[in-house]
Amino acid sequence: DTGVSQNPRHKITKRGQNVTFRCDPISEHNRLYWYRQTLGQGPEFLTYFQNEAQLEKSRLLSDRFSAERPKGSFSTLEIQRTEQGDSAMYLCASSRKSYSGANVLTFGAGSRLTVL
Amino acid sequence: QKEVEQNSGPLSVPEGAIASLNCTYSDRGSQSFFWYRQYSGKSPELIMFIYSNGDKEDGRFTAQLNKASQYVSLLIRDSQPSDSATYLCAVKDNDMRFGAGTRLTVKP
16 A cells, blocks of 8 residues: 555646546545645645545535546646636545544645646 | 635644634535545545544544534644645535635644
């Protein structure tokens, strides 16, 4: 088990282009989360999946953002028509319930997006 | 809008002292509470979680929860320079919401 894997680690794009990030969770984890983090802020919730079902999506999230988890394994996060304000670290996390019932997240290393 | 509030700091303590980090949350129905540590340029990593009122200890770390006051704290005893990081409070409902984090510096 290599943990949560995210690709690419860095992406530089021009404003207006589309970008896609991929997350491979820990294999036995059925929940997968996407967060966005900017400098000096905590992770901002974007969306999460339980298996292949997208259970919640932040109301703050523009409709330019879409996420999928087609077979309940890896997930993709696509940003269409990128804007400079989309520049951030995009974090993926996966989880399973611990023996105590708590939902412990394990984060990937993140995908850093820079929009020029 | 569910909110998790933390003092952004920075909080500076001398080596060997107790560092106290605080967090309040707005959703009275929240059940599980987490503390994550994030080193500069790295991803958050779990320190501990708590879901019952009272204290929970794990080594040098103690989490304290008071649901009536909607308050959760983290105490770090015998602080070390390696504890210097940003500490994130997180509250789980259907999703997991994070505070902005408190930056802690432990000075040798």
